[in-house]
Amino acid sequence: MFANFAIDLFVTAATFGRLVTGQGADYFLFIAPGSNLITAMVAAFQSGRDVWREKYIKDLTSYLLTLPVQRPVLAFSRVLGGVVRSVIATFPGTLVICYLYGILFTPKIFVAYLIVGLFSLGIVGLSMAISAFSSSIEMWVTVRSAIQLYLSFLSALFYPVSVFPSFLAPIVSSNPMTWAIQAFRQLSPIAFAQVPAGDSLGSILILAGPSLAFALLGTICYIWYSKL
């Protein structure tokens, strides 16, 4: 995971940082948190894939259901487990971004981990929901790829919302990645063009909405799926 992050950051982001001009600040720093959030997204989706493999490949679901744990607790613990895994997978990456943003030794570092955790919560929930409805790995991979495309390219990850045509603006503004990356950028003392100044609390609160909704969806789907 860290190797993926490193290639994303130190190869792709570093090169685009030299290519793109006129963003009011270093474009490399503008897109740097994106590399970490992409890693978080990949790690979070892995949890859903594991749930799918448990049912269709490893035949482990029956065993898990014999454990002395109530199903809602089991389902929610799967979501939380995925979040913890994602935060661990992005732990060094988040440290690197905090270092680049000059907040490594400030309390803002905890906010950075909170953003990664909150973003991962939604994606883990979403990936578990997909697992409940995918009867084949091809279908699962297809839906995952479509969501990843939406999160990556129709968000403010690479460019400000204002560069999108007006008909795409609502899609971009409702993208959790847009709010996660905006919250990250607001942690930095650097003033990025078209990123509202101020603390990231507002962006975090907006991010919390879809994240909690998707986590709930994932939990409900897991309970439903384990009854089948």
Place this chain on the structure above:
Amino acid sequence: MSSSPTLANGLSKTTIAAESPTHLILQMALRDVSVLFRTPWIIITRALSFIIQLFVFAFLISGLIHIPGLNFFEYYAVGSVVATIASISFVIGYDIFEEAEEGVLDYLLTLPIPRRQFIIGRALGGAMRAIIYTIPMFVIVAFVWGFNQPLSILTALLSLFLLAFGVTGMSITVAVSVKSANRFDVVLALLELAVSRGSTALYPIAFMPFYVSLFAPFSPVSFAADTARSSLVGFTLDLPAIAGLVAFVVIFLGLGAAFYFRRLEGGIYG
């Protein structure tokens, strides 16, 4: 002589043992082509990914790039076809790994086809399906940017085919030399990322950080991207890049075949 497009159908004929090696290789390759096209969702997703990358990402980001003499939208368009063919060529490794995991390989090895033809057929199949899959994208790019010189298009397609052939060999090498599923996923994904991102397919070498620019010229994806660009845009042949591409194919096809053969005959299927 069987005219059926898949190996399963073709091999059901009792006359198959007398088939020529070329025919057997082709049958094996056609099986791999049909396997990919039996999963249309994967094709749709990758096509969607290409369209979004080109007409959303490249279009928007090129508005932020103001480098004199660089049409980044056009640069990215050619490069994204090259990166896509590399990406789809890696899929054969996943197929081979899954076949071994799910027991399909056991069945395939019972078929009356010599190992050598079996292995060459798999590599050729991986390359063929990648090129078939990428042609519509290539056509879109050629149409949008007005690439209409037949010789240039042919040279570009040849470079894409060579890349696909070499990457298929590389993917097979990894698939048969890594045994753990998780490690295999990680290694292949990392390799795919490294050869595509650390190449001149998506951005010019002049803008890469120093440490990337040292290796990027030697990426097989760079060889293919440079050849395709020089033939489509500059109407010239980039001979060193073509030579690099041929060397890449020879090395990894040889390695892939050797590893696959060793695994089939001396490994768990010995």
